[in-house]
Amino acid sequence: MIIKNRLHIKKGHNQKGMTLVELLLYMGLMSILLVVVTDMLVGIANIKLESDSVSSVEQDGTYILNRISYDVYRAEAIAMPEVVGSSSGTLELDIGINKYTYSTSMDNLLLATSDGAYNLNSNRTTISNVSFTKYGVPGGQETIKIMFTVTSIAEKNSGKESRNFVTTLGLR
Structure with missing residues (x-):
């Protein structure tokens, strides 16, 4: 009996730590939560990318x-294209004593003046299919039909955002 008294073992629930089952449940719940949050963040990022692409295309096209x-x-005059009915990738306008020239270079639309050349689109878009067509009657008011395509550089799930712009303008 003396031995029994010396081997006194405490029984109780004061154990610190977790069982393997509790740990697996905790890890499973955290994994599910992590997947859901990650999926939401990816969805938000895709929506922002799509919104930015559309916005860039619209803003650049409208500004141009x-x-x-x-x-x-x-x-005062449309110097290029020279002939009524002809089309060109370059538009040259006579404004006072200055010439304003619109042309494309490396997927950008440039405005060249006596002060220098300026890029008209942002670095988030490219410009293509630029066409200037001169209309009018000899001795009458000249008009110019302008066509170009603005495409976003950022690629969303459905592809790159692209929009065609067309307008006709006349001299005053």
Whole structure:
């Protein structure tokens, strides 16, 4: 009996730590939560990318149309394209004593003036299919039809955002 008293073992639930089953349950729940949160963040990032692509294309296209419209309304003559009915990738306007030339270079639309050349689109878009067609009657008011395509550089799930812009402007 003496031996029994010396081997007194405490029984209780004061154990610190976790059982293997508890650990597996905890890891499983955390894994599910992590997958759900990651999926949500990826979805939000894709929506932002798509929104930014559309916004860049719209902003650049609208800015280019407004800039060309402003210069055409100030111009005294359309120097290029020269012949009525002809098309060109370059538009040259005579405004006072200055020449304003719109042309493409390396997927960008440039405006060249006596002060230098300026890129009209942002670094998030490219410009393609630029065409300027001159209309009018000899001795009458000249008009110019402007066509170009703006494409986003960022690629979303459905491909790159692209939009065609077309307008016709006349000299005042």
